Amino acid sequence: xxxxxxxxxxxxxxxxxxxxxxxxxxxxxxxxxxxxxxxxxxxxxxxxxxxxxxxxxxxxxxxxxxxxxxxxxxxxxxxxxxxxxxxxxxxxxxxxxxxxxxxxxxxxxxxxxxx
Amino acid sequence: xxxxxxxxxxxxxxxxxxxxxxxxxxxxxxxxxxxxxxxxxxxxxxxxxxxxxxxxxxxxxxxxxxxxxxxxxxxxxxxxxxxxxxxxxxxxxxxxxxxxxxxxxxxxxx
Numbered sequence: 001x002x003x004x005x006x007x008x009x010x011x012x013x014x015x016x017x018x019x020x021x022x023x024x025x026x027x028x029x030x031x032x033x034x035x036x037x038x039x040x041x042x043x044x045x046x047x048x049x050x051x052x053x054x055x056x057x058x059x060x061x062x063x064x065x066x067x068x069x070x071x072x073x074x075x076x077x078x079x080x081x082x083x084x085x086x087x088x089x090x091x092x093x094x095x096x097x098x099x100x101x102x103x104x105x106x107x108x109x110x111x112x113x114x115x
Numbered sequence: 116x117x118x119x120x121x122x123x124x125x126x127x128x129x130x131x132x133x134x135x136x137x138x139x140x141x142x143x144x145x146x147x148x149x150x151x152x153x154x155x156x157x158x159x160x161x162x163x164x165x166x167x168x169x170x171x172x173x174x175x176x177x178x179x180x181x182x183x184x185x186x187x188x189x190x191x192x193x194x195x196x197x198x199x200x201x202x203x204x205x206x207x208x209x210x211x212x213x214x215x216x217x218x219x220x221x222x223x224x225x
Contacts, residue, residue: 031211042117043157043202043215059214090156103147104204104213106156 003027006091006107013081014115021076021110023091032074033104035090036060043090049074081114088112116140118205118216127193127223135188135219137203146179146186147204147213150197157202160188193223 004025013019025032030051035043035058045058049068063085064078074093078085090109094102118139125133137146145164149157163179163186174191186205190197200220204213 035215040200040218040220042217045212045214048212058212102211103159103162105159106149108156 004091004093004105004107006089006110008110009108010111010113012113012115015080015082017081019078019081019112021089021091021112023074023076023107024072025074025093025105025107026072027093027095027105028071029093029095029105030071031094031102032068033092033094034058034064034066034074034076035092036062037088037090037109039088047076081112083114086112086114118203118214120201120203120216120219122219123217124220125222127197127221129195129223129225130192131223133190133193133221135190135201135203135221137186137188137205137216139184139205139207141184141205141207143179143181143184143186143205144208145206146177147206148177148186148188149202149204149215150199151202152199160201190221193221195223195225197221198223 007022032049034047036046037043044060046062047066049055055066088109088111091107092104094104121136147162148160151157177188179186200218203216
């Protein structure tokens, strides 16, 4: 069972507000990921990190930014929220193992609604 | 390019079997299968590596055809708890990112 947490679980906010979605994991995993998922649709990678001070943009363009100051923490920030940002945001982490392919463990997600 | 899953949706009676397919246009290193229930996070089911096959969960198994760049997930004697959306996540060579498929919605009725 993976220990990865996201807060808040639900967020309703007005246009133009700055928001930060929190993601923490207690497994000591080096790699962490942010995905965006619309209801019933596929997951799109928006950011990932190989470790502390490492951040990379994913396959889906996003106006959000991330930081990785500590191994266990990978927050996502939107400087100015817009209705087009309304979606579910899923955080995941994984650990590299020799001779294997990493399994990603997901947090419960944050459902964001921008009015 | 995003992996394609088929079928898009499956409706089953309890105890029936189902097969979900996932295909890619790229050479694959590994295939990961996840199940996501409504309003919840995806849950890892199993992983298949190039040259191998691993069973990971309940009465669910999977195959990986490297030449065809395809994977299939087999659900036997389905249970109500199998309901959800199934995603394949594909990892190609020279990358450690997963690209997720379009999803297959499975509904099991009593």
